[in-house]
Amino acid sequence: xxxxxxxxxxxxxxxxxxxxxxxxxxxxxxxxxxxxxxxxxxxxxxxxxxxxxxxxxxxxxxxxxxxxxxxxxxxxxxxxxxxxxxxxxxxxxxxxxxxxxxxxxxxxxxxxxxxxxxxxxxxxxxxxxxxxxxxxxxxxxxxxxxxxxxxxxxxxxxxxxxxxxxxxxxxxxxxxxxxxxxxxxxxxxxxxxxxxxx
Numbered sequence: 001x002x003x004x005x006x007x008x009x010x011x012x013x014x015x016x017x018x019x020x021x022x023x024x025x026x027x028x029x030x031x032x033x034x035x036x037x038x039x040x041x042x043x044x045x046x047x048x049x050x051x052x053x054x055x056x057x058x059x060x061x062x063x064x065x066x067x068x069x070x071x072x073x074x075x076x077x078x079x080x081x082x083x084x085x086x087x088x089x090x091x092x093x094x095x096x097x098x099x100x101x102x103x104x105x106x107x108x109x110x111x112x113x114x115x116x117x118x119x120x121x122x123x124x125x126x127x128x129x130x131x132x133x134x135x136x137x138x139x140x141x142x143x144x145x146x147x148x149x150x151x152x153x154x155x156x157x158x159x160x161x162x163x164x165x166x167x168x169x170x171x172x173x174x175x176x177x178x179x180x181x182x183x184x185x186x187x188x189x190x191x192x193x194x195x196x197x198x
Contacts, residue, residue: 007068007109015113016067025066032062033078040086055082056128056166057173059100063107064116064174065181071108075101095139102135103128116174125167129159 006012019025035058042054059078063071079097110124137151144151 012113013069016069016108019067019070020073025070029062029066029070029074032058033074033081036078037082037085040082054169056103056125057169059104060107060111060124060170061173061177063104064111066108067112068105068108071104072101075104093139093143095135095142099132099135099139102131106131116178118171121171121174122167125163125170129163129166133159 036055039055039058040053059071059075062074066074076097079100083092083096106128107124110120114120133152133155137148137155140146140151140155141148
């Protein structure tokens, strides 16, 4: 059974690097790429360069299981494959891949080999949404006709409104799978009944 490891310790990064050699982790990350592609078809477009999606669930789950080293490759592969298979009319732009990788890294730093709590879920989702606003607005300003402040304002409103639902969805997903992941040795000890504590 793994114990909690801080991202500030060398042991944490050694463990994360070992996931690259773990067959189960490689297969799981491939499954999560497929899940992201499927979930991307549920995206609702709410404006120029803005959309509402649930692909973050598969990204967060992959980050929890596979760790910060593997999700760098996962984020690059998932964003690229998702574009070519279901771009939804958006142009390809490598900045979006950087946003995906950054978001997955944030999830991994909060969830990988950690005791999952509502505080961690809230902070991880809040930070990923902030970076989505800042980076996404920059990419939209480069690609489209309106200025950075316009995209930042509209994106901030969308992300703020969507944030509570995202937190609840992520919490319910984790709560459903925590017992199975703990049995597989992917998590340090959690609450026996699988509830997420504060």
